[in-house]
Amino acid sequence: MSVAALIDPVADGSGMTSLRTRERLTKRLMAAGIVDETVIGALRQVPRHLFVEEALASRAYEDSALPIGWGQTISQPYMVARMTQALLAAGPVQTVLEIGTGCGYQTAVLAALVRRVYSLERIASLQARAEQRLKALKLRNVRLRHADGCAGWPEYAPFDGILITAAAHGIPRRLAEQLAPGGCMVLPIDSGRGQVLVRLTRQRRGRRLGFRHEVLEPVTFVPLLEGVA
Ligand code: SAH
Numbered sequence: 079m080s081v082a083a084l085i086d087p088v089a090d091g092s093g094m095t096s097l098r099t100r101e102r103l104t105k106r107l108m109a110a111g112i113v114d115e116t117v118i119g120a121l122r123q124v125p126r127h128l129f130v131e132e133a134l135a136s137r138a139y140e141d142s143a144l145p146i147g148w149g150q151t152i153s154q155p156y157m158v159a160r161m162t163q164a165l166l167a168a169g170p171v172q173t174v175l176e177i178g179t180g181c182g183y184q185t186a187v188l189a190a191l192v193r194r195v196y197s198l199e200r201i202a203s204l205q206a207r208a209e210q211r212l213k214a215l216k217l218r219n220v221r222l223r224h225a226d227g228c229a230g231w232p233e234y235a236p237f238d239g240i241l242i243t244a245a246a247h248g249i250p251r252r253l254a255e256q257l258a259p260g261g262c263m264v265l266p267i268d269s270g271r272g273q274v275l276v277r278l279t280r281q282r283r284g285r286r287l288g289f290r291h292e293v294l295e296p297v298t299f300v301p302l303l304e305g306v307a
Contacts, residue, residue, distance in 0.1 A: 096127065099139035103155055106141055112159045114166065120190040121159055126152070128211060129183040146181045148201050148307075150300055153243060157297065158184050161241055161264050164277050164294060166191065168262045171238040175256065177227030177302070178243035182208030185220055188241070195220045196234050198227035200306045226306050230256040237261060244302035245273045254280070254287055263289075266299040273297050 104122045112118055127138035129152055134144050143151040161184070165171065172193040179185055179199035185208065188195045197220065199205040205224040212220050223231070227242070228250050235256035242253070242265035249267075257263055259282045266273045275297045281288040 096125070096139070103139045103141060107156060107159050110141075110156055112156070112163055114163045116191055117159050117163045117166065117187075120162070120187045121155060123190060124183065124186045125215075126155065126183060128215070129181040129186075146204065148204055150180055150201065150204060152181045152183050153299075158187055160294070161243070161275070162187055162191065164275070165239045165241050165262055165264045168277075168279055169260065171262075173234070173237045174239040174241060175231055175234070175237040175253075176241050176243065177230075177253070178300075179208045179222055180204055180243065182212050182222075184241070184243055185222070186212060186215060186217060189217045189220050192239075193219060196231050196237070197222050198225045198231060200224070200226055200303065202307065224306065226304060228252060228302065228304050232256065239263070240265075242266070242302065243299065245297075245299040246302045249278065249289070250302070254278070254289070259283070264294075266297045268301070273299060 100122055104118050107118060127135040130138055130144050137144060141155050143154045146152050174188050174192050174195050176185055176197040179197040185195055185197045202224050209222050230253045236258035237256055238258050238261045240253055240257055240263040245266040245268040247268055257280045259280055261280050263278045265276060267276050275294040277292045277294060278289040
């Protein structure tokens with residue numbers, strides 16, 4: 079993929095200020111425990127200000143979630159880095175399915191790190207905008223679709239990794255079935271008493287679906303909803 083267009087702060091019109099604020103953010107991420115240098119590199123490169131409305135662009139390199147319309151948010155950079163790091167830590171990952179494209183920021187970060195990213199979004203307007211943005215950034219290794227992510231994307235399964243950016247009430251069964259043996263799924267799970275970020279690793283052997291569970295940390299995400307809008 080071409081990340082050149084993402085890296086050059088002058089080419090994207092945002093100037094050196096943006097480069098400095100991006101550096102400040104990456105330092106903050108490192109201090110918060112993001113140790114994977116490839117993940118840090120991807121967050122440094124991807125121009126987050128292009129994923130929010132112009133009025134919010136000056137806040138794009140703060141470590142906070144921001145509204146993107148339709149009651150949804152662009153995830154906090156720390157959370158994008160944390161989830162990406164957790165997904166890639168288990169071993170080589172070539173294909174990732176993301177559920178909840180939103181503005182497409184996490185999609186772009188993944189696209190800088192793996193061979194192919196598939197991403198599903200249930201809100202048509204958000205999906206269309208994300209598609210435009212990622213096309214403008216010339217990311218050719220992403221495939222997006224307006225669809226209910228709970229059904230996954232069977233045509234391209236199995237995936238080495240699945241990343242869900244909305245909170246589920248349990249392990250979404252159809253998604254679990256589309257994970258390759260040895261692959262990881264990172265998702266927020268809402269237990270009814272709050273949400274936690276969980277990493278599930280699918281066992282390599284056996285015909286039944288078996289997973290190793292790891293609870294990573296408490297989180298706050300919008301809910302994973304069924305059906306399209
Ligand atoms: N990945 C985004 C975060 C998006 S917020 C980022 O980089 O910032 C979560 C998104 O999940 C919302 O856009 C919401 O519409 C979407 N979503 C919720 N349930 C969904 C489902 N069943 N299928 C697909 N997308 C879903």
